[in-house]
Amino acid sequence: MDESGEWIVGNHQLRFEPPDIHWAIVRGWITKEDGEKWVELLRDMTSTGPVYCVVRMTPMPGFPQPRLSQEARQLLAKHASSDWFKAMVYVGGGLLQHITAKGLTVAMLLSGKKRFDVQFVKDDDEARQWIKAHRSGGRR
Helix, strand or coil, X not given: CCCCEEEEXXXXXXXXXXXXXXXXXXXXXXXHHHHHHHHHHHHHHCCCCCEEEEEEEXXXXXXXXXXXXXXXXXXXXXXXXXXXXXXXXEEECCHHHHHHHXXXXXXXXXXXXXXXXXXXXXXXXXXXXXXXXXXXCCCC
16 A cells, blocks of 8 residues: 555544555444454455554543454464564553554564564654664664
8 A cells, every 4th residue: 555544443543655564543442344344454455565563542531452253263363474564663551452553563573474573662753763763673
Protein backbone atom coordinates (compact mmCIF):
# COMPACT_ATOMS: atom_id res chain seq x y z
CA MET A 1 0.00 0.00 0.00
CA ASP A 2 1.42 3.36 -0.99
CA GLU A 3 -1.31 5.71 0.25
CA SER A 4 -2.23 6.68 3.78
CA GLY A 5 -5.55 5.42 5.05
CA GLU A 6 -7.64 5.21 8.19
CA TRP A 7 -10.22 2.63 9.25
CA ILE A 8 -12.50 2.00 12.20
CA VAL A 9 -12.80 -1.67 13.15
CA GLY A 10 -15.14 -2.21 16.08
CA ASN A 11 -13.88 0.13 18.83
CA HIS A 12 -10.42 0.28 17.28
CA GLN A 13 -8.79 2.79 14.98
CA LEU A 14 -6.30 1.61 12.34
CA ARG A 15 -4.14 3.89 10.24
CA PHE A 16 -1.49 3.38 7.58
CA GLU A 17 1.30 5.94 7.44
CA PRO A 18 3.49 5.63 4.34
CA PRO A 19 5.94 4.30 3.69
CA ASP A 20 5.63 1.44 6.19
CA ILE A 21 3.91 2.10 9.55
CA HIS A 22 0.60 0.54 10.56
CA TRP A 23 -0.79 2.29 13.65
CA ALA A 24 -3.51 0.60 15.68
CA ILE A 25 -5.31 2.15 18.64
CA VAL A 26 -6.90 -0.73 20.52
CA ARG A 27 -9.85 0.07 22.80
CA GLY A 28 -11.51 -2.72 24.74
CA TRP A 29 -12.10 -6.23 23.46
CA ILE A 30 -10.72 -7.37 20.13
CA THR A 31 -13.41 -9.71 18.81
CA LYS A 32 -13.18 -12.40 16.13
CA GLU A 33 -14.96 -10.04 13.71
CA ASP A 34 -12.41 -7.30 14.49
CA GLY A 35 -9.62 -9.82 13.87
CA GLU A 36 -11.06 -10.86 10.49
CA LYS A 37 -11.20 -7.25 9.29
CA TRP A 38 -7.75 -6.53 10.70
CA VAL A 39 -6.24 -9.50 8.82
CA GLU A 40 -7.89 -8.31 5.59
CA LEU A 41 -6.48 -4.79 6.03
CA LEU A 42 -3.01 -6.08 6.94
CA ARG A 43 -2.91 -8.24 3.82
CA ASP A 44 -3.64 -5.12 1.77
CA MET A 45 -1.17 -2.92 3.70
CA THR A 46 1.63 -5.45 3.30
CA SER A 47 1.04 -6.22 -0.37
CA THR A 48 4.09 -4.10 -1.25
CA GLY A 49 6.24 -5.26 1.68
CA PRO A 50 6.38 -5.70 5.44
CA VAL A 51 5.42 -2.91 7.85
CA TYR A 52 6.14 -1.71 11.34
CA CYS A 53 3.01 -2.44 13.37
CA VAL A 54 2.54 -0.05 16.29
CA VAL A 55 -0.25 -1.10 18.65
CA ARG A 56 -1.38 1.46 21.23
CA MET A 57 -3.31 -0.22 24.03
CA THR A 58 -5.77 2.37 25.34
CA PRO A 59 -7.78 1.94 28.55
CA MET A 60 -11.54 2.57 28.40
CA PRO A 61 -13.74 3.65 31.33
CA GLY A 62 -14.80 0.54 33.23
CA PHE A 63 -12.45 -1.57 31.12
CA PRO A 64 -8.90 -1.01 32.36
CA GLN A 65 -6.91 -2.49 29.46
CA PRO A 66 -7.55 -3.85 25.97
CA ARG A 67 -8.07 -7.61 25.71
CA LEU A 68 -7.93 -10.13 22.91
CA SER A 69 -10.81 -12.62 22.86
CA GLN A 70 -9.86 -16.28 22.56
CA GLU A 71 -11.54 -16.48 19.12
CA ALA A 72 -9.61 -13.42 17.89
CA ARG A 73 -6.35 -14.77 19.30
CA GLN A 74 -6.87 -18.09 17.47
CA LEU A 75 -7.85 -16.34 14.23
CA LEU A 76 -4.85 -14.00 14.29
CA ALA A 77 -2.47 -16.83 15.17
CA LYS A 78 -3.80 -18.88 12.26
CA HIS A 79 -4.14 -16.19 9.57
CA ALA A 80 -1.53 -13.53 10.39
CA SER A 81 2.00 -14.05 9.11
CA SER A 82 5.37 -12.96 10.45
CA ASP A 83 6.24 -12.12 6.83
CA TRP A 84 3.97 -9.05 7.14
CA PHE A 85 6.08 -7.31 9.79
CA LYS A 86 9.42 -5.57 10.14
CA ALA A 87 8.69 -5.24 13.85
CA MET A 88 5.82 -5.03 16.34
CA VAL A 89 5.90 -2.09 18.74
CA TYR A 90 3.44 -2.12 21.65
CA VAL A 91 2.65 1.19 23.34
CA GLY A 92 1.36 1.07 26.92
CA GLY A 93 -0.56 -1.85 28.34
CA GLY A 94 -0.01 -3.84 31.47
CA LEU A 95 1.55 -7.18 32.28
CA LEU A 96 -1.42 -9.21 30.96
CA GLN A 97 -1.34 -7.34 27.63
CA HIS A 98 2.43 -7.83 27.32
CA ILE A 99 2.09 -11.58 27.96
CA THR A 100 -0.76 -11.84 25.41
CA ALA A 101 1.25 -9.84 22.86
CA LYS A 102 4.29 -12.09 23.30
CA GLY A 103 2.12 -15.21 22.90
CA LEU A 104 0.51 -13.89 19.73
CA THR A 105 3.94 -12.96 18.39
CA VAL A 106 5.24 -16.49 18.94
CA ALA A 107 2.22 -17.89 17.07
CA MET A 108 2.84 -15.51 14.14
CA LEU A 109 6.52 -16.42 14.05
CA LEU A 110 5.50 -20.05 13.62
CA SER A 111 3.23 -19.12 10.70
CA GLY A 112 5.78 -17.37 8.51
CA LYS A 113 9.33 -17.59 7.30
CA LYS A 114 10.62 -14.33 8.73
CA ARG A 115 11.50 -13.28 12.26
CA PHE A 116 10.72 -9.78 13.49
CA ASP A 117 11.58 -7.73 16.55
CA VAL A 118 9.11 -6.92 19.33
CA GLN A 119 9.44 -3.81 21.46
CA PHE A 120 7.37 -2.41 24.33
CA VAL A 121 7.44 1.39 24.79
CA LYS A 122 5.64 3.95 26.92
CA ASP A 123 4.38 6.39 24.24
CA ASP A 124 4.10 7.15 20.52
CA ASP A 125 7.23 9.35 20.52
CA GLU A 126 9.29 6.49 21.91
CA ALA A 127 7.76 4.20 19.25
CA ARG A 128 8.82 6.59 16.47
CA GLN A 129 12.33 6.87 17.93
CA TRP A 130 12.63 3.08 18.17
CA ILE A 131 11.46 2.64 14.54
CA LYS A 132 13.96 5.28 13.36
CA ALA A 133 16.79 3.45 15.16
CA HIS A 134 15.57 0.08 13.84
CA ARG A 135 15.49 1.37 10.26
CA SER A 136 19.08 2.54 10.55
CA GLY A 137 20.17 -0.88 11.80
CA GLY A 138 20.49 0.14 15.43
CA ARG A 139 18.67 -1.83 18.09
CA ARG A 140 17.95 -0.72 21.64
